[in-house]
Amino acid sequence: MATEEGVVFKMGRPGEGTAWVKTTRSSACASCSSKDACQGGGAGKEMEVEAINSADARVGDQIVLNIKTASLLKATFLLYVFPILAMIAGAVVGQKVAVMRGTDPSGLSALFGFLFFGLAFIVIRITGRRLSTHASYKPEIIKVRGHHSPPGDAVVMPQTEW
Structure with a gap:
C-alpha cells in the first residue's frame, strides 16, 4: 500500500464522491526513473490527482492518499x-x-x-480509459489530518479609525 500526503483543493463532480488533491513529490519520486514524465507533476514539485473521497474531506483539508499496490x-x-x-x-x-x-x-x-x-x-x-473508470485504479483519501487555509483564503479584519 503506497501512501502520499496532500491538500484537497477542489471537490469532484456532485454525486461522484471524489476530490482533487495537490500532493508534493515525496522522496520516493526522486528515485523513480519516470519522475520527469509523470503526468501529474511535469517539471514542478506539485502533482494534482483526482481521488475517491471516502474520508469525507473538504477543500483545504490535509489528507493521506492510499494507492493500492496491486493496481499500481x-x-x-x-x-x-x-x-x-x-x-x-x-x-x-x-x-x-x-x-x-x-x-x-x-x-x-x-x-x-x-x-x-x-x-x-x-x-x-x-x-x-477503461481502467480509469474502475475505483481500484484511483487513489483513495483514507484520512483527514487537519485543515489547511491557503494564503488566498486569509481572513481580512476591517481597520478601525482612531
Missing part, C-alpha cells in the same frame, strides 16, 4: 513492460513471415517489431 503494479506493467513484449513478439512474427516469404528477415523483423510496438500504445490507450 498492473498499471506499471501495462505502461512499461507490455510495449517491450509487443515489440519482441512483432520481431518474432516478422522473422517467421520473412522465412515463409523468402525475404530479408531483419527488415521484416524491424517493421513488424515497430508495428506491434505502435499497436501496443493503442491497446494501452484503450485499456487505460
Whole structure:
C-alpha cells in the first residue's frame, strides 16, 4: 500500500464522491526513473490527482492518499513492460513471415517489431480509459489530518479609525 500526503483543493463532480488533491513529490519520486514524465507533476514539485473521497474531506483539508499496490503494479506493467513484449513478439512474427516469404528477415523483423510496438500504445490507450473508470485504479483519501487555509483564503479584519 503506497501512501502520499496532500491538500484537497477542489471537490469532484456532485454525486461522484471524489476530490482533487495537490500532493508534493515525496522522496520516493526522486528515485523513480519516470519522475520527469509523470503526468501529474511535469517539471514542478506539485502533482494534482483526482481521488475517491471516502474520508469525507473538504477543500483545504490535509489528507493521506492510499494507492493500492496491486493496481499500481498492473498499471506499471501495462505502461512499461507490455510495449517491450509487443515489440519482441512483432520481431518474432516478422522473422517467421520473412522465412515463409523468402525475404530479408531483419527488415521484416524491424517493421513488424515497430508495428506491434505502435499497436501496443493503442491497446494501452484503450485499456487505460477503461481502467480509469474502475475505483481500484484511483487513489483513495483514507484520512483527514487537519485543515489547511491557503494564503488566498486569509481572513481580512476591517481597520478601525482612531
